Amino acid sequence: MSSLTIALAGNPNVGKSTIFNGLTGARQHVGNWPGKTVEKKEGVAQIRGKEIVVVDLPGTYSLTAYSIEEIIARDFIVNERPSVVVSVVDAANLERNLYLVAQLIELNVPVIVALNMSDLAKTRGLKIDPAALSMRLGGIPVIETVGNRGLGLTELKDAIAQVVENPAAAAPVLLDYGRPLEGKIKALEAIITTNTALRKKYNARWLAVKLLENDEGIIEALQAAGQSALLKEAEMVIEELEAVTGEDTETLIADRRYALIGEVIGGVLERPRAAVETQSDKIDRIVTHRIWGVPIFLLLMWVVFQFTANVSAPFLDWVDMLINETIMGWAFSLTGALGLGGTWIEALLTDGIIAGVGAVLVFVPVLMFLYFALAVLEDSGYMARAAFVMDRVMRAIGLHGKSFLPMIVGFGCTVPAVYATRTLENEDDRKLTGFLATFMSCGARLPVYVVFGAAFFGANAGNLTFAMYILGIVIALITGFVMKRVVYQSKPPAPFVMELPPYRVPTARGVFTQMWERSSSFLRKAGTVILAASIVLWLLLAIPLGADAAAPDGRDAGFNNVRAEDSVFGTLSGAIAPVFAPAGFGSWEAAGSLVTGFIAKEVVIGTMGQIYVDEAEAAPTDEAVAAGEEVEEEPGTTFGEDVGNIIVSFGEAAVLTVQETINIIPRTVNIIPGVEMPEADFLGGEEEEDTTELEAALTAAFTASAGSEQAGKLAALAFNVFVLLYVPCMVAVAAMRQEFGARWMWYQIAYTTALAWLAAVIVYQGGKLVGLG
Amino acid sequence: MCDRHLMPLSMAAPGDTVELVEIRGGRRFRQRLADLGLNTGTSVRVIQNDHTGPLILAVKHDARLALGQGAAHRIQILPIHHTSKQDEPPGRGIQHEQFNHCARRQSQCRQKHHL
Numbered sequence: 094m095s096s097l098t099i100a101l102a103g104n105p106n107v108g109k110s111t112i113f114n115g116l117t118g119a120r121q122h123v124g125n126w127p128g129k130t131v132e133k134k135e136g137v138a139q140i141r142g143k144e145i146v147v148v149d150l151p152g153t154y155s156l157t158a159y160s161i162e163e164i165i166a167r168d169f170i171v172n173e174r175p176s177v178v179v180s181v182v183d184a185a186n187l188e189r190n191l192y193l194v195a196q197l198i199e200l201n202v203p204v205i206v207a208l209n210m211s212d213l214a215k216t217r218g219l220k221i222d223p224a225a226l227s228m229r230l231g232g233i234p235v236i237e238t239v240g241n242r243g244l245g246l247t248e249l250k251d252a253i254a255q256v257v258e259n260p261a262a263a264a265p266v267l268l269d270y271g272r273p274l275e276g277k278i279k280a281l282e283a284i285i286t287t288n289t290a291l292r293k294k295y296n297a298r299w300l301a302v303k304l305l306e307n308d309e310g311i312i313e314a315l316q317a318a319g320q321s322a323l324l325k326e327a328e329m330v331i332e333e334l335e336a337v338t339g340e341d342t343e344t345l346i347a348d349r350r351y352a353l354i355g356e357v358i359g360g361v362l363e364r365p366r367a368a369v370e371t372q373s374d375k376i377d378r379i380v381t382h383r384i385w386g387v388p389i390f391l392l393l394m395w396v397v398f399q400f401t402a403n404v405s406a407p408f409l410d411w412v413d414m415l416i417n418e419t420i421m422g423w424a425f426s427l428t429g430a431l432g433l434g435g436t437w438i439e440a441l442l443t444d445g446i447i448a449g450v451g452a453v454l455v456f457v458p459v460l461m462f463l464y465f466a467l468a469v470l471e472d473s474g475y476m477a478r479a480a481f482v483m484d485r486v487m488r489a490i491g492l493h494g495k496s497f498l499p500m501i502v503g504f505g506c507t508v509p510a511v512y513a514t515r516t517l518e519n520e521d522d523r524k525l526t527g528f529l530a531t532f533m534s535c536g537a538r539l540p541v542y543v544v545f546g547a548a549f550f551g552a553n554a555g556n557l558t559f560a561m562y563i564l565g566i567v568i569a570l571i572t573g574f575v576m577k578r579v580v581y582q583s584k585p586p587a588p589f590v591m592e593l594p595p596y597r598v599p600t601a602r603g604v605f606t607q608m609w610e611r612s613s614s615f616l617r618k619a620g621t622v623i624l625a626a627s628i629v630l631w632l633l634l635a636i637p638l639g640a641d642a643a644a645p646d647g648r649d650a651g652f653n654n655v656r657a658e659d660s661v662f663g664t665l666s667g668a669i670a671p672v673f674a675p676a677g678f679g680s681w682e683a684a685g686s687l688v689t690g691f692i693a694k695e696v697v698i699g700t701m702g703q704i705y706v707d708e709a710e711a712a713p714t715d716e717a718v719a720a721g722e723e724v725e726e727e728p729g730t731t732f733g734e735d736v737g738n739i740i741v742s743f744g745e746a747a748v749l750t751v752q753e754t755i756n757i758i759p760r761t762v763n764i765i766p767g768v769e770m771p772e773a774d775f776l777g778g779e780e781e782e783d784t785t786e787l788e789a790a791l792t793a794a795f796t797a798s799a800g801s802e803q804a805g806k807l808a809a810l811a812f813n814v815f816v817l818l819y820v821p822c823m824v825a826v827a828a829m830r831q832e833f834g835a836r837w838m839w840y841q842i843a844y845t846t847a848l849a850w851l852a853a854v855i856v857y858q859g860g861k862l863v864g865l866g
Numbered sequence: 867m868c869d870r871h872l873m874p875l876s877m878a879a880p881g882d883t884v885e886l887v888e889i890r891g892g893r894r895f896r897q898r899l900a901d902l903g904l905n906t907g908t909s910v911r912v913i914q915n916d917h918t919g920p921l922i923l924a925v926k927h928d929a930r931l932a933l934g935q936g937a938a939h940r941i942q943i944l945p946i947h948h949t950s951k952q953d954e955p956p957g958r959g960i961q962h963e964q965f966n967h968c969a970r971r972q973s974q975c976r977q978k979h980h981l
Contacts, residue, residue, distance in 0.1 A: 154902035160893060188926040189903040219928070307893060340906075343893060347900035347909050364927065366951070367909060368883075373930065383916045481932045485919050493934065495919070518898075588895055589920055589934030590902060727935075 095268060098146045098173065098258060099138075102166060102197060103181035104190055105152035106474075106594035108209045110134075111240030112181050113149045117248070123610060126165050127640035132550045133846045148175065156196040159311030160518060170200050171295065177256045179249070184221055184237070185595065187362055188443045191354045194230070194267060201296040203260045204233050205252050207245070211237040213595070217371060220363040231266025235329050241600050267298065270349050273337055273537045277330045278302060284326060289322065301718035305331060305342045373595040377478070384484040392761075393475070394501060399757045401463040401536065402506050404518065407749035408458035411742055416451035419735050437653035441631055449619075449627025453693050453824075456506075457537050461612050468607040472599035484589055490570055491577030493589040496526040500569070503533030504562075507825040509611065512534075513833055519587035523834050526574055528841060531821045531829075532569035534561070537694040543699050548788035549795070549809045557810070563819050564602035566819065568734040568848070615824075622827060626692050633662040662688075677799045677808030687815065693822045702787050811853040819849035873945075874919070875912075876938035882912045890942050899937075903929050909946055967970040 101116075103109040114121075117136025126133045129794050134149040150169060151162035156643050158164055170178060179190045182190040187208075197204050208214075208223060227235040234252040238245030270278060281301035285291050291300065303311045304327040315324055331342050338345060379385055424447055428439040470476050476498060484494030495517050503510035510530035517523040542561050546554030634657060637650035644650045650659055657663045658681055666685030673679045673687075686700035686757035730738070759770035796805035796814075820826060820842050830838040878884050886906050889896050903925040904910070913930070914922040920932045 099947070133878065155897075157897055159897060159901075186926070186928040189929040192901070192903070217928075332878040341893070342904060343897055344889075344900070345907045351905050351908060353901075368924065368927070374913060377930075378915070379920065381914065381919075381922065383919060386919075477932070477981075481920055481922075484932075484934065588891070588898075588937035588940075589932070590899060590904075590937055591932045592902065593922065593932055595930070 096800060097143060098175045099177040099179060099253060100148045100150050100169060100173075101150060101179050101181055102170075103149045104183065104186075104193060104592075106156055106592065107183040107186075107190065108240040109149065109152060109183050109658065110182045110606075111600075112179070112207055112209060112238060112246075112249070113147060114186060114602070114606070115243055115246045117147050125866075128342045137511075137719050138250070138253075140250045140257075143254070143255070143257070145176075145257070149785075153193065155193060156200070156681055157306070167200070168195070170202055175202065175588050176260070177205055177253055179205045179253065181209050181238075184208040184211040185217055185219060187214075187221065188354060188358050191357065195350050195354060197298075197354070198230070198233075198266070199268060199299050199302060201299060203262075204423040205249070205256060206230070206235045207234060207240075207249055208235060208237045209240050211245075212239050212242075218365040226357070227359040229361060232262075233266075234262070239442075241603070245476060266354055268350065270302075271344055271348065272341075273334060274305070274345060274349060277334060278305065281305070281323075281327060281330060284323060288320070290318070290324070297343055302346065305334070305350050306346055306397070307331070307341075315806035327371060371595065373474070373593075377593065380475070380478050385476075390482045393470070393479075395761065396757055397463075397466040397470070397501070398762060400466050401459060403756070403760075404750055405751040406457045406753065408462075409455060410647050411746040413451075413455045414742060415739060416447065416454060419739060420451070420736070421447055422730070423732075435636065440653055441628070442637070443633030445627050446624065448699075449630065449692070450624050453623050454616075456537060456693075456695070457612060457616065459606055460506055460509070460615055463502070463536075464509070464608040464611045465604060467502065468604040469599050471607070472597065473604050474594045474596045476563060477593050480591060481593070490573035491581075492522055492573060493587060495589075495591065496522060496529075499526050499530045500533050503530035505536055507533070507535050507821045508615065508828045509757055511825060511828040514832065518637050521581055522587055523579070524837055525573060526835075527829060527833060528571040528576070528844075529573050531825065531841065532565045532572065532818065533847065534565040534817055535694070535821070537822065538816055540695045540698050542700075542813055543811050544787065545791070545813055548791045561813060564814065564819055565582065568852075593631055622824060623692065626823060629688060629740050630662070630692065633665075634660045638662045638664040657685075661813075672850070673815075673853075675858065676811045676850065677804060677857040678795065678812045678815075678853075680794065680798045682794065683798075683812060686817070690816065691820060691823055693824070694816060697816060698787075701791065721753035738798050738832060804861065805863060807857050807865055810860070811857040814856050815849045816851075817851040818845060818852055820845050848857070872942045874939045875933075875941040876915070876917070876935050876943070876944045877917060878912045878921075878943060879948070880914055882948050883909055883946045884912065885946055886941055887944050888942040889940065891937075891944070893942075895937075895940075899941075902931055904931070904933075904981050906943070938965045 101109055101113055113134060113136065116138040121134060121136040124133050124135070132151075135586045136147045138145045138147050148165040151167050153160070153163045154168040156163055158167075160784075169175070178197055178200075180194045182194060194204065194206060195581065206225075206226070208221065212223070214221060221237075223235040223237055227233060234250045234256065236245055238249055240246075266435050269275060269668075276354045276605075278298065278301045281304055282297045283294070285300050291297070296412035304323075312324060315321075334342050334345065350470065358646065380389055396805065421443055423564040424443050425434070425439070428434055428442060430438070433439050441518040470479070479501070482492035482494070483497035487496050489492055496514075498516065499513040502513045507530060510533065511527045512531070514523045517526060534755045538561070539558070543554070546557040550557050635653040635655065637652075637659050642650040644654045645655055645656050650656070658667065662680060662685060666688060667681035669688075670679050670681045670684040673684055678684075682701065688698045689700045690697035756772045759772045762770045791809070793806060794807065795808050796802050799805045799808040827839060829841055872887060875884065877885070886904060886908055889899060889904070889906060899905070904923075908926070911924040912921060913924055915938075918935070920934045921938050923931045923933055925931050
C-alpha cells in the first residue's frame with residue numbers, strides 16, 4: 094500500500110461520492126470505521142503514476158464532537174494526518190459550505206477546495222471567481238468540478254499531485270478571530286506549545302479554539318490524559334470572555350467564523366440582485382404543501398410499495414426456480430455422480446444448505462427493487478421532503494419526521510429499516526424508531542398471510558393481509574406513544590432541523606451503485622449467518638431424541654433417518670407447543686414452524702409445507718427450511734438445457750417486470766371506486782401458485798387442534814397475528830444488536846414475543862367469548 | 867418597518883427576511899443550528915410557515931433548511947423587510963402587501979400579550 098493518503102471531506106449532499114468515484118474508478122473498498130457502524134469507503138487513485146489512497150470521510154456540516162460522523166472525520170485528520178484534504182463544496186451553496194472549509198483549514202492540513210456542481214451554480218445565476226476565492230483563502234487551490242459528469246477531475250488530480258509534492262502550495266491561512274477572542278486564543282496556544290505531549294498530538298491553535306468551544310470530545314481526551322491544569326485555565330478564560338461579551342464562547346466563535354466567511358465571499362461571489370426562487374423552491378411549494386404534501390407522499394409510497402412487491406415478483410419466481418429446481422437438481426446430480434446419493438451428505442447439501450440459504454436468497458430481488466426505489470427517492474432529494482411532510486403525524490407519538498423513513502423501509506424489510514435509523518441524530522429517537530420499525534409488516538411475512546388467507550378465508554383472503562398491515566401500524570403507534578411517555582418521560586423532543594437539498598435528476602450510476610452496495614451486504618449475511626443457522630437446523634432435524642424415536646418407516650431411528658416429530662427439533666417444538674394452546678395453535682408443527690420462522694419469516698410456510706404435506710411420504714427430508722416445493726429428483730434435463738432454461742426464464746422475468754411496472758398505473762387508477770382500467774398481460778395468463786395441498790392440510794390441522802371449523806379459523810387468525818408481531822428474523826435481530834447493543838436487542842425480543850403471544854391469545858379467546866368459535 | 871420588536875421566528879410570515887437575534891436552548895442545540903448556518907446575527911428568509919408544520923428557511927442565501935415549530939419558537943428575531951412572492955411582478959402590489967403584513971403581525975403581537 095502506498096504511504097500517501099488523501100481524504101475527502103464535505104457536507105452531506107454535495108456530490109462527494111461522485112468525486113470519490115471519479116478519482117478511484119472501480120478500485121473501491123467499502124467497510125466500517127473501526128468499532129463504528131458508520132460506513133468507510135476507501136479507494137486507490139492513480140495520479141501521475143503514483144498510487145494514492147483516497148479515504149471518503151463521512152458527510153458532516155462541521156467538525157465539532159456532536160455526532161459519530163464528525164468525530165470520525167476529525168479524528169482521521171488529526172491522527173492519520175492525510176497528505177491532502179480535498180474539501181468538496183457545493184458551489185450553489187458556497188457560503189454555508191465554507192463553514193466546514195474554515196474548520197478544515199484550522200486543523201492546519203493542506204486543503205484543496207473542489208467547487209462541485211458548479212454547473213448548477215451557474216444556472217442559478219451565481220458567479221464565482223475561483224482564483225479570487227483561492228487568494229482569499231491564502232492561496233489554497235480551488236478547482237471547479239462537476240462530479241456527476243466527470244468534469245474538472247483532471248485538474249483536481251493535477252492539484253493533488255502538486256500539493257503532494259509540495260505541501261506548502263496549500264498551506265492554509267489562519268483565521269483571525271479578532272478582539273477579544275484572538276488574544277485569549279494566543280494565550281492558550283502559548284500554554285499548549287510549552288507542553289511537549291500536547292504539542293506532539295495536536296495543532297496548538299486548533300486545540301486552543303476547541304477548548305474555547307467547550308468541545309466535549311477534546312475535554313474528555315484531555316481529562317483522560319491528565320491535563321486538568323490546562324482545562325482549568327481554559328475554564329477561567331471562557332468565564333472571563335463570557336463576562337465581557339455576555340455571549341457564550343461557542344456562539345462568539347461560530348459568529349466570527351461566519352463573519353469571516355462573509356468577508357471572503359464578498360469579492361468572490363456575485364449573486365443576482367433579487368432573491369431568486371429556485372426550481373427546487375417551486376417544486377417544494379407543491380410537494381411540501383400543507384394540503385397536497387401528504388397525498389403526494391402517500392402516492393409515491395404506494396408506487397414504491399407496488400414496485401417492491403409486484404414488479405420484483407417475476408424475478409423472485411426466477412430466483413426461486415433457479416435455486417430450488419436448477420441448482421437443487423445439479424446438487425442431486427453431483428452427489429449422485431460422486432456416489433453419495435441418499436447419504437446424509439446429500440441431505441445436508443440439499444435440504445440443509447441449498448434449501449436454507451435459498452429460502453433467503455429468493456428475496457434478494459425484492460430487496461434490490463426496494464433499494465432501487467429508495468435510492469431514486471434519496472438521490473432526487475425527495476426523502477428529506479417525506480420527512481418534512483410526515484413530521485406532523487410523527488409528532489403525535491413524540492417522534493419527528495425523520496423517524497418515518499425507516500418505517501417505510503420496514504415494509505420492505507426490517508434489516509435495512511434498522512440501518513436506516515442512522516439518519517436520526519438523537520440516540521433515543523433512533524432506538525425507538527428501530528424498535529417500532531419491526532412492527533411494519535415486512536415482505537417476508539406476506540407469504541404467510543397469503544397462504545392462510547387462501548386456506549381459511551377464501552374470498553376474504555385480501556382482507557386478512559390488509560388487516561395485518563393495519564394492525565402492525567396501529568401496534569407501532571401505540572407502542573411509540575406509550576414508550577415515549579413511560580421510558581423517555583423526562584426527555585424533551587429532539588428539535589427538528591434538516592437540510593432540504595435541491596431536487597436533482599438521479600443518475601443511473603448513483604442509483605445502481607447504492608442498490609448494489611446495500612444488496613451485497615445482505616448477500617454477505619446470507620453467506621454467513623444464515624448458512625450457519627441452516628446447517629444447525631438441519632442437524633437438529635436429523636438427530637433423533639428419546640428412546641422411542643422412530644424412523645419414517647417405523648423402525649428404530651438413526652442419524653438422518655428419523656421422523657420429524659422425533660428429532661431434536663420435533664421434540665423440542667413439542668415441548669414448547671403447549672405454550673400456544675391458549676391461542677389455539679398448540680401443535681408441535683405450528684410451534685416448530687414459528688421457531689424456524691426466526692431464521693426468516695417466510696420460512697414459516699416452507700416448514701409447514703414440509704411437515705404437513707410430506708408427512709405421509711415422510712422422507713428424511715423433513716427439512717424445515719426447504720422452500721416448500723417438491724424437488725425434481727430425476728436428472729431429466731441436461732446441463733445445457735438447464736442453462737438455456739435459465740436464460741429464457743430470465744428474459745420472461747424481464748418482460749414481466751416491464752409489464753408489472755406499467756401495471757402500477759391501472760392498479761393505482763383502479764383504487765378509485767367505479768373505475769376499471771385493464772392491466773397489461775404480455776405473456777398471457779399468470780401461473781397460479783399451487784398451494785392447495787398445503788391449504789387443505791392447514792385447514793385440517795388447525796380445525797383438528799382447535800376443535801371446530803370456526804375455532805380453526807380463529808386459531809389461524811391468531812397464528813397470523815403472532816407471525817406479524819413476534820421477534821423479527823435473526824438477521825434483523827443481529828442488525829438491532831449491532832446498531833443498538835445487546836441489551837436493547839433482548840428488550841426487543843422479550844417485548845415482541847410477549848406482545849405477540851398476548852395479542853394471539855386475545856384474538857383467539859376473545860373471539861370465542863363473543864361466540865365466533 | 868412598522869415595529870422592530872423581538873418576536874419568535876415561529877411567528878414570521880413567508881416572504882419575511884429576518885435577523886436572528888437570540889437562540890435559546892442548550893449548547894448542543896445552538897451549535898447544531900450554527901453548523902447548519904443558523905447563527906446569531908445572520909439573516910434568513912422565510913420561505914414557508916403555515917404555523918403547524920416545520921418552516922422552510924433560506925439560510926446563507928442558498929441553503930434550504932426545514933426547522934420544526936418548536937425549534938423556531940426558541941429563536942428570537944427582528945424583522946428586516948418583507949418581499950412578496952418572487953413570481954408576482956414587483957411594483958403596485960408590494961405596498962399593500964406590506965401594510966397588510968404589518969397589521970397582521972401587530973394583531974399577532976397583541977394576541978401574544980393577552981396570552
